[in-house]
Amino acid sequence: MSAMEYGNLAYLVLLGAVIVFWFFIQNRQGLNKTLQQGAVWGLIFLGVIAAVGLWGDIRQTVQPQQLVMSETGRIEVPRGPDGHYYLTLEINDAPVRFVVDTGATSMVLTQKDAARVGLKDEDVIFYTEAMTANGPVRTAPVRLADVALGPFHDRDVRAFVNEGEMSKSLLGMEYLNRFARLEINNGRLILER
Missing domain, CATH: 2.40.70.10 (Acid Proteases)
Known part of the structure; x- marks a missing residue:
């Protein structure tokens, strides 16, 4: 990985940590519900990351052919x-x-x-x-x-x-x-x- 990619990764990790921290502070009364919502958001985040990583392969598959x-x-x-x-x-x-x-x-x-x-x-x-x-x-x-x-x-x-x-x-x-x-x-x- 290049220095730019490490910087982007560090930024995403920090942003994710801030969002998770805020999420828990806002919902500290219903911890069980908070964990469920956190799991859903985590899956959405992973899905977006997978789609971005595989976009080149997906585009090649659906690209019109001669x-x-x-x-x-x-x-x-x-x-x-x-x-x-x-x-x-x-x-x-x-x-x-x-x-x-x-x-x-x-x-x-x-x-x-x-x-x-x-x-x-x-x-x-x-x-x-x-x-x-x-x-x-x-x-x-x-x-x-x-x-x-x-x-x-x-x-x-x-x-x-x-x-x-x-x-x-x-x-x-x-x-x-x-x-x-x-x-x-x-x-x-x-x-x-």
Whole structure:
């Protein structure tokens, strides 16, 4: 835990102690009833703490997923809670979650995702450079044997592995241009081939 987290914990413990002390002083005549109410408030407090701690997992579970309509060749992706669009592609049979970035030219993998799809260290040689919002970053050009989005398979797809830190891989226009139609309408990204 960081110093900030220890400080927050100490504050919460102190606040809880003050509330419990006040609660007992106010209700010193009916101690049995006070203990029951204290137990209820304690359970409510623990429930709130659990919900806050598990919020990331809960949000991921209820988050809308991409919808693939194979018969019409259409893929619909709802906008995420953070305002971005996310697509999960199967690269060499490994699922990789991408943030759709229409401002990026190419498909850019994080080093972690590159390892998950089977790229070895000898395949990833950082000798090119890309200009990002944070300045230049070294990249490694790679070829991906099989990239699938729903029923659509592409072979020998050009991509880059980013040497810098990225939280998610980026899906740029070079891949998105493989679709005949790309539309953003009413909070949905629509792709058709």
